[in-house]
Amino acid sequence: MNFEPGISRQTGILVASEQVSRRAFFGISALLFIVSAAVTVLWCNSMSAMSGMRMPGDWTMSMAWMRMPGQTWAGATTSFVGMWVVMMVAMMLPSLAPTLWRFHQSVGRARETLRGRLTALVGLGYFFVWTLFGLAVFPVGVAAAAIEMKQPALARAVPVATGFVVLIAGALQFTKWKAHHLAWCREAPGPDCVLPTHAGAAWRLGLHFGVRCGLSCANLTAILLVFGVMDLRAMPFATAAITAERLAPAGEHVARAIGVVVVGTGLVLIVRAVRLA
Secondary structure (H helix, E strand, O other): OOOHHHHHHHHHHHHHHHHHHHHHHHHHHHHHHHHHHHHHHHHHHHHHOOOOEEEOOOEEEOHHHOOOOOOOHHHHHHHHHHHHHHHHHHHHHHHHHHHHHHHHHHOOOOOHHHHHHHHHHHHHHHHHHHHHHHHHHHHHHHHHHHHHHHOHHHHHOHHHHHHHHHHHHHHHHHOHHHHHHHHHHHHOOOOOOOOOOOHHHHHHHHHHHHHHHHHHOHHHHHHHHHHOOOOOOHHHHHHHHHHHHHHOOOHHHHHHHHHHHHHHHHHHHHHHHHHHO
């Protein structure tokens, strides 16, 4: 008996099903990116429309670290973290989507609906880590802003300090520490990875991805923070840099090229700040 036609038909059905699943996955990912990017741009533009506080040293204090009139600190924190998460979705999803798809494929024996739920849980765990980071960043930013408003001498040093932060962030692109975390983010989950198909494991895996990949791009995220979380120039640069070094074929070389650009930018910022001081 010849079973080849039946086997070929079954294989064709599986391939077609996988193609439909792939299109649906990346279609939803693209929609989430577009919506989150649009909301981020609207938020940044609305905040930029408000005149920030001009500080000694010829720079402007970001409105992100200030309460709006009549707003409580709890409300300000909630507002900041909400927009921080939306911004992180826009920034990280382009580099995260291929990792989530590899996870989706790794649990291929599960039902399609279960695969989708598990993949969503991994993504939620990943962004939960960024939510915690936002909760930690906000009080630090508020405290730093309060000190700078009370200490004019410290405020004058901010432009130079910003340049040094950018310089250090660029230098970290050449370290073994960066290479180690970047390699992990580029490869996980590996092709031979056997993943348990239950919710708890997917959630923990998402948390693990969030921590490891957060460490990988911590230096580039620091650039965004010192430039201002509402800066529409820093955000596209950070997004493009993080995505390129994780997805480009020669990721390590791309990371070093980014390091060259960032180090050069840091030096320019320092020289400019010193001349204007």
